[in-house]
Amino acid sequence: MRINIYDIPEDGLHQDLDIPVSINDRTKPDRASVRITLLRFGKKILVHGSVNVTVSLPCSRCLKYFLCPVDLDFREEYTPLDDTGLKGDQELSDDELGTGFYEGEEINMVEIIREQVLLAVPMKPLCTEECKGICSKCGTDLNEHSCNCEDDRIDPRLAPLAKYKASLNQRKE
Ligand SMILES: [Zn+2]
Numbered sequence: 001m002r003i004n005i006y007d008i009p010e011d012g013l014h015q016d017l018d019i020p021v022s023i024n025d026r027t028k029p030d031r032a033s034v035r036i037t038l039l040r041f042g043k044k045i046l047v048h049g050s051v052n053v054t055v056s057l058p059c060s061r062c063l064k065y066f067l068c069p070v071d072l073d074f075r076e077e078y079t080p081l082d083d084t085g086l087k088g089d090q091e092l093s094d095d096e097l098g099t100g101f102y103e104g105e106e107i108n109m110v111e112i113i114r115e116q117v118l119l120a121v122p123m124k125p126l127c128t129e130e131c132k133g134i135c136s137k138c139g140t141d142l143n144e145h146s147c148n149c150e151d152d153r154i155d156p157r158l159a160p161l162a163k164y165k166a167s168l169n170q171r172k173e
């Protein structure tokens with residue numbers, strides 16, 4: 001899904017697109033509905049629009065994949081990669097504008113949308129706020145089962161006592 005910059009008419013190009021977004025290798029691409037406007041100022045392209053997608057993410061606690069809806073609006077300026085002289089130029093360089101780059105004469109919408117979605121997904125996704133995660137010792141999913149490892153999580157101040165108790169138990173065996 002590439003757009004040639006010279007196909008952008010003077011009053012801008014408005015498009016509704018359905019773009020595949022893959023944010024990890026484990027799952028197949030999620031379809032994003034994208035509504036964008038592209039404006040061209042010489043070789044500088046201003047892209048703004050909105051993206052709605054439901055991505056599949058691994059929960060940072062239990063590691064299970066879950067569906068996470070992402071809705072975002074973005075506004076970004078793109079300059080040609082080989083024309084770095086244009087970087088940080090006057091007229092469009094509002095602070096709120098990010099700057100990206102494109103190669104040749106084409107804007108790769110798939111790349112742009114993927115980048116925006118990656119920026120918007122949570123750093124530590126959670127399947128639910130209450131997710132209990134998995135036991136770091138035995139790997140049990142604590143949302144589904146409990147395990148007996150809890151007893152091992154001993155306050156370090158009590159560790160000598162626990163050791164003593166363990167040695168008593170061993171003697172009994
Ligand atoms: Zn989880």
Ligand SMILES: [Zn+2]
Nearest residue numbers: 135138147149
């Ligand atoms: Zn456990």
